[in-house]
Every structure is written in structure tokens, then in C-alpha cells.
Amino acid sequence: MDNSYNPKQLPSKEERHKLFGSVPPGPRTKPHEKEKMKDLQNTKQNFLFELDAVGISNVKHPIKITSSMVPETQTTIGKFYFASSISQDSKGTNMSRFTEQLHHYHSEGFTLSIESLKQFTRDLKERLEQKDAEVKVEFPWFFERKAPYTDMAGMNHADAWIHVRYDEHDHHQITVGLSGKVTTLCPCSKEISEYSAHNQRGNMTMEVELVEDFDERQTDWKAMLLEAAESNASARIHPVLKRPDEKMVTEQAYENPRFVEDMVRLVAADLYELDIIEKFYVACENEESIHLHDAIASVTYDKRTE
Numbered sequence: 405m406d407n408s409y410n411p412k413q414l415p416s417k418e419e420r421h422k423l424f425g426s427v428p429p430g431p432r433t434k435p436h437e438k439e440k441m442k443d444l445q446n447t448k449q450n451f452l453f454e455l456d457a458v459g460i461s462n463v464k465h466p467i468k469i470t471s472s473m474v475p476e477t478q479t480t481i482g483k484f485y486f487a488s489s490i491s492q493d494s495k496g497t498n499m500s501r502f503t504e505q506l507h508h509y510h511s512e513g514f515t516l517s518i519e520s521l522k523q524f525t526r527d528l529k530e531r532l533e534q535k536d537a538e539v540k541v542e543f544p545w546f547f548e549r550k551a552p553y554t555d556m557a558g559m560n561h562a563d564a565w566i567h568v569r570y571d572e573h574d575h576h577q578i579t580v581g582l583s584g585k586v587t588t589l590c591p592c593s594k595e596i597s598e599y600s601a602h603n604q605r606g607n608m609t610m611e612v613e614l615v616e617d618f619d620e621r622q623t624d625w626k627a628m629l630l631e632a633a634e635s636n637a638s639a640r641i642h643p644v645l646k647r648p649d650e651k652m653v654t655e656q657a658y659e660n661p662r663f664v665e666d667m668v669r670l671v672a673a674d675l676y677e678l679d680i681i682e683k684f685y686v687a688c689e690n691e692e693s694i695h696l697h698d699a700i701a702s703v704t705y706d707k708r709t710e
């Protein structure tokens with residue numbers, strides 16, 4: 405064992421790297437210049453199958469979003485998925501072009517919206533030289549919430565996502581979603597007990613396909629989905645509650661008991677009534693306070709099949 409190194413007189417960084425296994429660079433025989441490099445991705449040959457989606461996922465990037473609720477603008481973290489189909493005769497896609505375009509949009513001060521993602525997918529299709537392109541972005545959305553009696557405010561959040569697909573016929577398919585928490589009070593427990601009723605935190609997930617000409621300036625889809633979930637729950641979730649507020653939400657929950665089945669049906673009815681929605685999926689997952697397991701229910705409905 406070589407104990408000649410004294411921690412108080414460390415070897416140089418280069419020597420330390422050698423100590424831990426770094427070796428000198430090997431001979432460089434392949435070209436450095438882009439134009440001399442082999443372009444495997446663009447090899448044309450019969451590669452057996454056309455692919456539905458080729459791209460990159462899990463791309464975290466700061467994004468600017470707007471809202472009809474306070475705060476009206478905010479910077480949050482988007483997690484992106486980018487893809488396009490590729491033909492049978494194409495070996496691969498040029499993956500650097502996805503993040504290249506994202507950075508370009510970012511440096512131009514882009515605000516994430518359905519409209520900007522429609523443009524983004526059109527540009528992406530061109531940049532990739534493919535027949536379609538899609539982008540999905542998930543992000544935490546923050547909104548101010550006031551207590552029902554004292555009006556004391558705090559910040560709540562929900563997880564939101566937008567998925568825009570641009571196809572070869574120049575059409576956009578727009579899907580948006582929101583996952584947020586509500587309070588639910590058990591109707592069965594209320595019915596059978598002499599006192600009280602157990603309640604839980606319910607996680608509502610709504611994913612809807614919007615009409616192609618949906619206008620975000622008329623409707624904030626995040627606020628719309630949040631309202632569909634919260635207005636049908638036993639009570640809303642609040643960051644700040646003083647005693648008069650706590651009394652109000654407790655009584656409100658007791659007056660509006662909900663099973664998971666009730667939640668998804670009531671939210672489905674609200675979404676059904678909105679003309680801007682063509683198809684919806686609604687799910688409720690209750691973190692039961694009297695069990696270790698959760699209670700779940702979901703419904704999918706496509707108005708176009710009527």
C-alpha cells in the first residue's frame with residue numbers, strides 16, 4: 405500500500421485523476437468536422453417498419469405561463485416530450501433538433517400556451533423534415549386561494565399538461581389535463597354513524613380533448629378543469645384556514661358528501677356541458693383515512709360517438 409500521499413499536501417488534480425484511473429487520450433483517427441462525419445441517422449434503406457414516435461422525453465426546462473387566476477403570469481418547470489413519426493426508409497431522427505428548437509423559442513421569450521405549441525409543432529415538423537410532430541409538456545401550476553370567511557390568501561398548486569399533435573393533414577389535436585386535490589366526505593359513513601363522517605383527500609385527474617379552434621383567450625382551461633373538480637367536491641383545499649374558515653369548510657363538506665363514483669359522474673356532467681370539449685377522461689383517487697388503500701373510479705366519454 406502506497407501511503408506516501410499526505411492529505412495535507414495533496415497531489416495535483418492531474419495526478420489525482422491518474423490515481424483514480426484516468427488515462428492519456430488515445431489516437432484520434434475519425435474526422436472532427438461535421439461535414440466529414442458519417443450521418444447514420446439519415447441513412448436511407450428499408451428498415452422494416454415505419455415508427456409512430458421517435459424523439460426525446462424528460463426534458464426539464466423553465467417555462468412562462470399565463471392564467472386567469474392570480475398570479476396572472478408565472479415561471480414554472482416544464483417537463484417536455486417531443487416526437488414525430490419516421491418512415492420505414494429512414495434510420496433515425498435528428499434528436500438535437502428538438503432541444504435546439506426549444507432553446508430558440510426560449511431565447512425569443514416564448515410563453516407556453518396552446519397557441520404557441522401549435523406553432524411549435526408546425527415548426528418542428530419542418531425542422532425535422534418529417535410529416536408530423538408532437539409535444540407534450542407537464543408542469544406544476546400555482547394559483548392563489550383565499551380562505552372562505554377571513555379571505556386570507558395562500559398559494560395552491562395542481563399538475564397540468566398540454567399535448568399538441570400536428571398531423572400530415574395540417575390538423576392539430578389538442579389534449580389538456582389537470583390533476584388536483586379536493587376534500588371528499590364519505591356519504592356512507594355520514595349515513596350510518598351517530599356522529600361525524602370520515603373524509604379524505606381526493607386526487608382528481610381530468611384529461612380532455614379540445615376542439616381544434618379552442619381559444620385560450622376566452623377560456624383558461626386550467627381554471628376550467630380546476631373549477632369542475634372543486635365545485636363538485638365536498639369542499640375545496642386551502643393553504644390558510646383560520647377557525648371561522650375551518651368551521652365553514654367542515655360544515656360544507658358534511659352538507660356535500662361524495663363517493664369517488666359521485667365525484668367522477670358530477671365532474672363528467674360539467675365537462676359534458678362544455679362545447680369546447682370533445683372527449684374527456686375523469687378519475688378520482690381517494691386517499692382513504694380509514695384504510696391504507698385508496699378508493700378509485702374513472703369514466704371516459706367521447707361526444708363524437710353519439
Ligand SMILES: Nc1nc2c(ncn2[C@@H]2O[C@H](COP(=O)(O)OP(=O)(O)OP(=O)(O)O)[C@@H](O)[C@H]2O)c(=O)[nH]1
Nearest residue numbers: 438443445446458495496497498499500501502504
Ligand atoms: N436518432 C437517434 N439519435 C440519438 C440516439 N441516442 C442519442 N442520439 C443523439 O444523436 C444526436 C446527434 O444529433 P443529430 O441531431 O442527429 O446531429 P446532426 O446530424 O449533427 O444534426 P443536424 O445538423 O440537425 O442534422 C445527439 O443529440 C444524441 O443525443 C438514438 O437512439 N437515436
